[in-house]
Amino acid sequence: MARYKVGDIVNTHGIKGEVRVIATTDFPESRFVKGQVLFIDTTPAVKVEIATVRKHKQFILLSFVDYQNINLIEKFKGTSLSIDGEDLQELADDEYFYHEIVGLSVKDNDSGQTLGKVKEILQLPANDVWVIQREDDKDLLLPFIEQVVTEIDLNQGVAYVNVLEEWQVDEN
Structure with missing residues (x-):
């Protein structure tokens, strides 16, 4: 079963086994709840159950059942948290997972013309921005808005976009 990333463990917090997590999911309120099962992406992956959850500044602080000691959790700094594919949320027809x-x-x-491939997605306050990796050029940044992204065909693996005139570079 495929796993999907929902957050990054960026550091520990205190001595009671809490970790600072930056969420990479659109559903942090349902992903990070007491009792939720996650995987810490190490080799091999470690299956954990959330024992406690609380917000602290821009982080989500988590502790895991049987890992409530800094000495047990410190080795997980810099790893990712993921969920099983069967735990994915249902989305509306015009919504997509990253x-x-x-x-x-x-x-x-x-x-x-093919502009390139979507390399990553930046989450910005106004809207998401797609980073398009081009073969022989700098990356292109495209806002994920209705005027720009007109169609997404997952079956064909293609997104169709309007490149706005103001983005065109005059070579003169």
Whole structure:
């Protein structure tokens, strides 16, 4: 079964086994709850159950059942947290998981030209921004808004976009 990343353990917090987590999920309120089973992405992965959850500044502080001591948890700094694929939320028809978008080919609606592939997605306050990796050029940043991303075809592995005129670079 595939696993999907929901957060990064960036550090420990205190001596009682808490870790500082930065959420990488759109559903932190349902992913990080007492009793939720997660996997710490080490080799091999470690299955853990959340014992406590609380917010602290921009972090989510978690502790895990049977790991409530800094000496047991410190080795997990810098790792990711994931869930089983069967635990994914149901989404509306026009919503997508990041793992479905990253890797898509991106084509310009007007020219039909392939611009590159989605390398990563940046979560910004106004909207998400796709980082498009181009073959022989700098990365292109495209806002994930209706005027730009017009169609996503997961079956074909393609996203169709409008490249706005103001993004065009005049070579003169």
